[in-house]
Amino acid sequence: MNRAPGLSVRLKLTLSYAGFLMVAGALLIAVMWVFVLRHLPDVADVPGGILVRAFLVRGFTQAAAAAMVCLLVFGLVGGWILAGRMLAPLARIRDATRLAENGSLSHRIWLPGRRDEFRELADAFDTMLAQLEAHVAEQRRFAANASHELRTPLAVTQTLLEVARSDPSHINRELVDRLHFVNTRAIDLTEALLLLSRADQRAFAREHVDLSLIAEEATETLLPLAEKRGVTIETSGDIAPTVGSHALLLQLTTNLLHNAIGHNLPDQGSVWITTSVQPNTVVLTVENTGEQLTPQLVATLAEPFQRGTRRIRTDHAGVGLGLAIVKSITNAHDGTVTLTPRPTGGLRVTVELPAAPSHTAGWST
Structure with a gap:
């Protein structure tokens, strides 16, 4: 759900603490001021009392202003610290929720302490x-x-x-x-x-692999099918090192490429497969020409046994698990997969995986 940005709960609590402290301080100063006013007339009756009264009023005003500034600073700093300590359990619950959202159900919060609302x-x-x-x-x-x-x-x-x-x-x-x-x-x-x-189940061994080489391997495997259907495949990109299962990542790329060939134009279709490197991730992108797809339809394509459009030909029809397997393999490698319709027709699939550590031996640019 998209929401407009707003103030954090911690900041709201901090402002509430500081505001309450300022109000309490202002009430206290008001009480003291009333107490001082009760004795000022007595001071004014003695010789030089007017000067003493003016000095007391100026001194009280300055002290009250300094006290309010101190209360404001103390309220903001103390409120920020207290709010952080109070909301720390919520941060742990939030992190656990995000891990569960990404498919990690084995994580537990195990919040320590006695029973309260957060526990x-x-x-x-x-x-x-x-x-x-x-x-x-x-x-x-x-x-x-x-x-x-x-x-x-x-x-x-x-x-x-x-x-x-x-x-x-x-x-x-x-x-x-x-x-x-x-x-x-x-x-x-x-x-x-x-x-x-x-x-x-993530039941596979991990090794260092290069997505660009996997893309070339998948292209060579499916090139005869592409030529049979009159589809042109263009492969380009940089060396994209990551850590994972070579067999599963090859299956992922093959599924994407097979899907791009199968759901294409009847004649003179095209498929583009590229790899790139980001600061902390490597990206595999497969896009193809084809029929116009709506965002609502694209959002369901990764579901098992879901097909977006009727196939142009019935050979190599698949079993309806291609993109579901892609999504599962991506999740097992702690990555993300994004499906977006191309404005001119067809589909763009972007797979983003964690990059291999930069100090890993054996990679060269």
Whole structure:
């Protein structure tokens, strides 16, 4: 939700503390002033009393002004410190919320101290995180187990269909071909679910990789498909070192490139894949020509089994998990993925990953 910028709660509390202290000080000075006024007439009756009265009034005024300035400074500094100490638990809860938003459900606040409103809020948040983590882990185990169980019967069916297709009598050849196609898609879906589960669980070894080399490798793999469909691929960019799984990052890039080729113009389409380096991140960008897409539609494309537009051709149709796998792999590498529609049609996908440490040996520019 986009909100207009405003004052922080800490600043508001600081101003409230300082304002309350100023009001209390002003009331105290007013009481003292009334007390002084009661005795000033007595002073004026003695010889030289008028001068004494003027001196007392000037001295009291100066002292009151200095006291108010001291109270203001003390109220602001003390209020800022007190507000910071009071709001420290909220900062920990905020950080935990942001980690959970990025997919890290294993983090806990564990706020120390006796029970109060902040502790109860933190304990309730920790309980919610524990329940969510257990639920997500259960779902992931189910998907992984179901996919593993499906692999064997699908492989057996595939073997039987291959034998049937090689039968020289060609009996029911059309039916066998259709069954072979359906079974192949089921195998692809099973492998995609296994890959998705593997990325979600972050069950992979990390190594130093270069996104520019991965982009070139993915381009070489899918170049025949692009030529078949009349799509031109342009690859450019800088060396983009990061730390992660080479296999998963290659799968991420391949999925993006395959998606860009599959959802393109019928003739003379284009795909651009670039890499760049930011101060703390490396960026992989894949964009393509294609149909006009609305921001509302683009926001749903990374959901599982979601397809943005009808495909121009039915070959290599995919299983509807391409961008979902991209998002999962990106999250597993502590990165971000952004999908935006191109003004002239098509889609731009930007993957931003943490850059490898600058002192890592083996990288050169």
